[in-house]
Amino acid sequence: MYVFVNAATSADGKLSDRTRTQVRLSSDEDFERVDRLRAESDAILVGVGTVLADDPSLTVKDETRALRQGNPIRVVADSRARTPLDAAVLNDSAPTVVGVGRDAPDESVDALREHAGVKVVETDAERVDLSELLDALEDRGVERLMVEGGGELIFSLLRENLVDELTFYVAPVFVGGRDSPTLVDGEGFVDGYAEATLEGVERVGEGVVLRYVLCSEDGT
Numbered sequence: 001m002y003v004f005v006n007a008a009t010s011a012d013g014k015l016s017d018r019t020r021t022q023v024r025l026s027s028d029e030d031f032e033r034v035d036r037l038r039a040e041s042d043a044i045l046v047g048v049g050t051v052l053a054d055d056p057s058l059t060v061k062d063e064t065r066a067l068r069q070g071n072p073i074r075v076v077a078d079s080r081a082r083t084p085l086d087a088a089v090l091n092d093s094a095p096t097v098v099g100v101g102r103d104a105p106d107e108s109v110d111a112l113r114e115h116a117g118v119k120v121v122e123t124d125a126e127r128v129d130l131s132e133l134l135d136a137l138e139d140r141g142v143e144r145l146m147v148e149g150g151g152e153l154i155f156s157l158l159r160e161n162l163v164d165e166l167t168f169y170v171a172p173v174f175v176g177g178r179d180s181p182t183l184v185d186g187e188g189f190v191d192g193y194a195e196a197t198l199e200g201v202e203r204v205g206e207g208v209v210l211r212y213v214l215c216s217e218d219g220t
């Protein structure tokens with residue numbers, strides 16, 4: 001499975017400001033690019049932090065959807081089954097897979113399982129085991145997975161060497177704030193940083209899109 005991350009950051013690497021709510025960093029041109037990327041993907045993965053903060057529906061625009069059959073599958077990494085039943089990511093626009101951990105409360109898992117269009121994947125770890133989740137997606141025919149954040153999830157995927165490519169639009173604004181989420185959060189690396197090769201630099205409107213390909217564990 002090909003796994004690529006796409007996000008939008010400020011020039012100082014923030015995904016949002018210290019309110020941790022959805023902020024508009026992408027330009028109209030960048031939204032078009034993101035919509036195309038979604039349309040080319042079999043599934044779109046986010047962390048539950050993004051669901052709770054932004055309530056995204058993760059769908060493709062009508063015009064773009066005409067190029068493919070329906071919307072991509074939506075996927076949420078949600079260890080404790082906290083995705084609200086009225087979240088936009090559970091609407092009837094597409095099927096949704098919710099990956100949960102082994103300690104997720106049974107009643108929350110059952111409520112998600114009973115929700116139309118939702119499939120729950122139970123993984124055997126306290127936090128969602130991302131390899132297990134990705135294997136389950138592969139079993140469902142997902143060959144191209146787009147990850148749309150946030151920073152906690154992106155860090156875990158990088159740490160587990162599960163990312164092939166990381167692309168982000170850098171907006172010409174500085175947000176600042178030590179508590180503002182960044183592109184790669186989590187506990188961070190101390191030794192063994194995630195190394196990548198810069199494969200693309202493209203000016204899009206007033207911003208720039210950077211495309212990195214991650215080096216594999218053996219350094220290639």
Ligand SMILES: NC(=O)c1ccc[n+]([C@@H]2O[C@H](COP(=O)([O-])OP(=O)(O)OC[C@H]3O[C@@H](n4cnc5c(N)ncnc54)[C@H](OP(=O)(O)O)[C@@H]3O)[C@@H](O)[C@H]2O)c1
Pocket residue numbers: 006007008009014015016017019020021022023025046047048049050051053054077078079080082127128129130148149150151152153154156157181185
């Ligand atoms: N600018 C952009 O492109 C963009 C894109 C997305 C989000 N955002 C912003 O980013 C912020 C949200 O980011 P975030 O980092 O707080 O949330 P996130 O990465 O979306 O979600 C993190 C949560 O996912 C769950 N999770 C389950 N399994 C995990 C695993 N193996 N590794 C890591 N997390 C796992 C954890 O909660 P549990 O332990 O409960 O499972 C964790 O707290 C918001 O401010 C949002 O607006 C911006």
